[in-house]
Amino acid sequence: MLLNIMLLFCKLDHQCICKCVNRMKKSKWIIDSAHSSVQFRITYLVIASIRGSFNTFNGFAEWGEHFKEASIQFNIDANSINTNVEERDKHLKSADFFDTAQYPTISFKSTSFKKIKGEKFRLEGHLTMHGHTKLVELQVEYNGKIIDPQGQEKISFEVTGKVSRWEFDMKYNSVLEANSLLIDEDIDISIQLLLNKEQ
Template identity: 45%
Template sequence: MANVKWIIDPAHSEIQFKVKHLMITTVTGYFKTFNLEVETEGDNFETATKIMFTADIDSINTNNEQRDTHLKSADFFDADNHGQLIFKGNRYEKTGEGSAKLHGDLTIRETTKPVTFDVEYAGIVVDPYGQTKAGFTVEGKISRKEFGLTWNAVTEAGSVVVSDDIKLHGEIQLVRQG
């Protein structure tokens, strides 16, 4: 069976993160610039030999310019020295009808840790323009401190300002090439 290359359709995909602020509300942010390439045998994602995702740190958007600037600073992502978040997938494991686990290595600020994401596979369709597309919802959670994002402050009452847990969520549409 021939190798198939898939690339992300950025117009129909989004990558977001959520973090608790003051432990009472959740702030949502997005990466506006990202890339994903996948190589499979035929249309079977369990055979993926390449899963490579990158997000540009400079593209972070939380709908607050001051907060975005702080996230890009050395207190957090240090965009000047570490321009990309990188995920290299090494195994797509089907766990049920339409569900899977995506195992791989996530790199933030030159720190690489193994992570596993839950995947909901929506299937493959041909769009009105004749393009073959595959759809996925990807979810997971990481500890930001494990990746060197340790900045925090404490309120007068002793509450932390930013939680350690970061929830990641992706709506992914891939386009089959060739």
């Protein structure tokens, strides 16, 4: 009788340990760059705006159950900037802006990922751009999870936020009438992410 009770406790302990391990185990998700996008917008001449994108990027995310201890790493090829105007893209790659010859990569590494409400989260991390690293805060909205026809598990997020280019020493500008600026300080960021669960 005593032996049976001891065996039962051992079995229960084993089940509890397995459940705890499963909860702690992180899953890894790879960014599907073919079905994701990195876009930006900046105000120009006070009344207009310029939109563009970065076409080459990669990264991955890891998290436990319910996005606990979530982390993300992201790399962008600065030379892949595209505003649909070749001369402007050349200027953006020059030393006036991104200086891609010296700083070819823009990178982000998260430091925290916290739930705000419902499907909305706050993402903080270190953004490295133009030779400078700054702590930035971004907003994240969870769009859902699905399994595609090939059986691949996928998950989607939208990431938005503002970044001051001046903080990254990209201060090229001209002063217009009434002391307004040719190009605004803040860059609006909009990132659509689709990630594949690592097999």
